[in-house]
Amino acid sequence: MLPLLSGGTAIATAATPGHTDEGPVFEQWRETQHRGSDELLTAGLGIEALRSTSAPAFARPAQPTADEARRRAIWSSWRGIADLTPGGGFGDVYGNLQAAPGREFSAYARVPGARQPHRVLVQVPDSFDPAHACLVAAASSGSRGIYGAIPVAGSWGLAHGCAVAYTDKGAGSDYYDLDARAGFQADGTPATQGALAFVPGEATTPHGIAFKHAHSGDNPEADWGRHLLQALQFGLQALDRAYPRSAPFTAANTRTLGVGVSNGGGAVLRAAEIDGDWFDAMVAGEPNVSVAGAPPLFDFVTQAALLMPCALLALDDLPQPPLQAQLAPASAQRCTTLKSAGQVQGDDTAAQARSARQQLADAGLGEDALRAGAFSTGLDLWRAIAATYASAYGRYGAGEHPCAYGFSATGADGRPGPAPAGLRSTWWSEGSGIPPGSGVVLVDGNAARSAEDPLYGLNCLRALGTGDSADARRVRAGIAEAAARAPRRGLPIVVIHGLHDGLVPIGMTSDRYVPLARKAGAQIAYWRVDHAQHFDSLLAFPDYRKRYVPLLPYMFAAMDQVWAHLEDPAHALPQDALVQPTPRAEAPLLRGQLSIPGIPATPGR
Template structure:
């Protein structure tokens, strides 16, 4: 609005904006740079890299002090351009002659907010007669309070320091208390009050600890904070908007930027530990991307946080991070109260105990105050007429401190009465918010009146039309219809600024330079109220009533009925009207009275009679999938639809979707209502199991004889699945009872970003309905609860069981430390047992950082079973997965091998193992590195040349161990590297060459893990002794197969598994 641009300088790349929005190096831009800061020293760049400097905050020029000059310069430049020869200028006798001059041209200075303040300052500074009039909306004026002032609004009044405060004064005050006031009970209904209540509670407590609040309970503290704000001159009409403004960082951003601007501080001064930067997902400053820097020109308002640039708390514990969510220097996540207190001190010049500042902080305070004085306005417009419009609900620029105070000051210092102030009910600072829920039904657009102010000023200057008197304009919000929608805005919602309004809406002043009082009507009761006996059935008449709440001697009424019909000059305040079509109509009434004009409006709903309601659904539906419902009417309008799905679930609207938690048949009921009556319809829904898809089976073999084999069946999709195992040896298992939930932040609704993860496993006993569980989570802090919830993936559901042990089971409490599993057993009810296999339950782990849940996972059947075979051999195990709509089978091959005589030795238990004659398979365990209890293997040099095995000949593995010098050793402790030689002996192959060339040597490294399947065996050719055993076995695994006849003998040779392990993992 002032043509100055917002100017962003990137300290990392040292790039700037040019006037066309492109970026280049500051050294190349030179004076064409939109903003290049003067930085004293390089230490700031080292200590706080990746920061950004903004012109308004860091130019060291207090640019607001020049706003008036900027506007006057822009007017002079406009005249210069208009008088160029190619435009309207003339060349007479070689001399340029201006044809467009201030004397023959109407100049209106007009803008909003900061630009509006610039227009006001320009008018006060205009010594050349450039400006003819001013039309502004919500100006950011900072008046010099040279005149004692009182502002009244019916029963409320403000005076002294509580009117006309500078912007930085009331914002640094709001910056202390608004975070706490957000959680006040009175603000619970505030639209978009989105800051974490936990952060608000922390701020309240920190204020109490600092002695700035006296109350003890949170509710009392929040109410006290809100009262302090209102006692500081902030209207109660602003209260419901302030929580969202605080969420949008308006309060913090203005407090930080204007402190820097008024104090003429540089970016390297790092005032109160605040800076600007782009941040990563954790809130830590990062190098600004080229995309973000480019976006600043078009998207940033120059007052960060804005367009992706965050406000940083450089004094945060743990290092600089995003201000609101940082841990303050006091160790509390209280939205950086220490930083807010610092900003407040720099304006007030005293600490929270009232002690004057000294030393460096005193010097900073003096700079800030000097800057504030430089931007104050006098109220003397030099008889230039001005129109101000301002929303009463303005939560950005407080009316008592800005527009109201400036208007009263002008009325005191200028007695010519050329300024008008129009206060608009149900309007606020940022019309862009009016499409948001909570705003759309409650507020009307203020800019509509800004445009009217321009028209009024133009007519006044060009046609000498008198400006309407100062007044409160009684607008009517759109509200909500009976079906919860917001009707379109109409003329009736935004009546004009009246040329001759009734006295009840007039804004008046009393007094002069010795003291002035501004009286603003409250209009809790509007001068004209309008009512209707709606909703009305189509074809019936609507009875409308307009009631004047002011004393008049006569009145006539003009009715705008919202359908294009206007009825004028009705003598009575009642009207009967029949609408031709159903709809929502805004009726506006203008009363012309002996005391002036009054405006009012109401909304009328006309409904068509409901007939022919039917309900349908998309079933049958697979469990876990959503069922779509639809309700249709043969006739009817403005209908609401309420559904009951037959299992306790409900929804609204004609076409909802719903996901049932269990299979079954349900009767869904829909009820349609409007003003004419109610209709009900039913539809029957069938919910079937989801078909089983993607069944796979796995097992833990090869295993030694006597060991338990673990089986796992998994599916891609399916519900209510039972698993039955046939282990291939004639024995079957009951249905599996294993369940698990894989926990992650991605499963939360909505998903959250966290490093945490986890797993919950369950074992269910159908006979007792006891559900045993083990929870393990990693990378998570401050866990406060873990539960089983009812609900499918993508939905949130109620808590049905607590999962804490021992004292916390089924009750609040308990702890869960990262990496430390907790376990317990709960008894579930029949309904939960029925839901257990439907994927309709989930585990949710909650933390202080994420009270709604940090990691979550659906509970699903795992198809797990365990079995111990009674004999060695190869088996084909089969699992059958079944539900009500499908049966699927999968198999897995199991290998059970003979065990060594002395049993399995593990690194954990130490001990010895003897490998001798008659062992059908060799299991050697090599522990990784030094073990506490060394494992000793005793090797027999000469083994029997053959072993009978089911009528065939078994090749026997002979192991020879060598020390580092190549000597054969009989005993070794497996806590290092050894060279192990393998060879085979087979009596049926009498001509087998057992020379050194046929011995195989491998270096077994710590950590080696190899399992040779039963269909493979070691080759009998030499292998490089330095070769990796894993690689060698993998390369040569296909050389020998079970049942293969060997050269030199007719017998079939059977090869059993050889397992060599270097670790137990």
């Protein structure tokens, strides 16, 4: 048993990093107890506090405690991923919010050849039964921090008495302030010295913000599968420590399930490629996955950053927010600029918008996905995503971006500048892993050129995927490393994707991956869900819940059905389905509206 420090935390550090013949070595082990008013699933917040737009407070804003940082991180992850609105159904129609007392184990892991570690964390509920051991492994959605899969994997796994292992898959919210030379410790508290979770290599700039996804010097996406496998391996080691009398826990004596959404879903499919019977089954929702031989998602992202503001003018009845009336003048100007550059055709704004829309349609983007993409367009997410991924694919450090993009905190006037300590202290808890957000913005270093060519930065990003410069070849090499391969035979997999997904379009991802997997003999079920887009959290807006249904109910249903089969093969595995649900509008969601595959339709709930 490790000696307990103050606050119920135990820490041990592995003697050396790297790998052994028995598997990876995990560094800086920590164990914390979470019971009573501070449990595993919601940190004791409960549904009402999770719904609150006010973050859990820090007693000292510039120096939160580890418990405060953790509580706010869990609050932020729930709000960013799930629809928690009254009547939305979470915790009632689907999902679980029941308090789960237990322990957490956390550490750093490193895949072979990586410069930077990734975080791994395991939640072991008190309801865990060593005689019927089960472990759910999940990678964070998007580029979120270590709790970025808790509304999915934690909600389901803890309710089933399983341990839940997480990884931030080499991204996460361990931002580093280059001006203050400050980052975050293992417990999520800010610091300027000690064993920080992320310290960038030599930066060519002393100013701004570095973050792991963009500036680690690694290409995290290429290793997503190994990140998830290491989380599972860490989970088994954590169970050995939690229940030494029942050790060793192995993949042979522990039921294992891989699960994730968005980038986390991509990590699940990449882990499915790995030889060995580590996982018993996989469930991937709206996976960000590209296959060799087809245009990568980076190609679509850079095209969307250029064309979508103009293309959306060719559609009516766009979801609100963003407020399209306010964006229309800038969108019309984008059409004009694209026309001047010869990138769209047409003599007026309407014709130019149709030209932009047609180019996106030719790339594989359907009208429903284009309409849902209005949200990402309004927030300028396409450019931020393209800048971040280009940096990661090319393994560029801070200040080295080939298109001169960087990231900075904002001052009180909203302009880039040094970060106040009170702002910096929130990043680990609230950062999404890809700014903008939490007081960090994308900075375009092309100001002088952009005055003459407003599209210079966007065209530079696009050329990294389509051109033949040294930087383009470098970025494309990183993209090729991240392409998915077929999963191992015999592994049950369920892929779930919304037909209206405007961020990770189904036609460019799952529709390409599933045939690849099947050609290789994969045991795969494919649920395509009408009226589902990428962000369940957007259903907090009335116009979105009139149009869309949440995707997470289908994740939970697939996990239930796969689990039932693993426990008793007499229960059939999920089968292919085209799901036709009904959005709830302003009425409470009823289970029957979801038309969940494999469940007979019944009136009411």
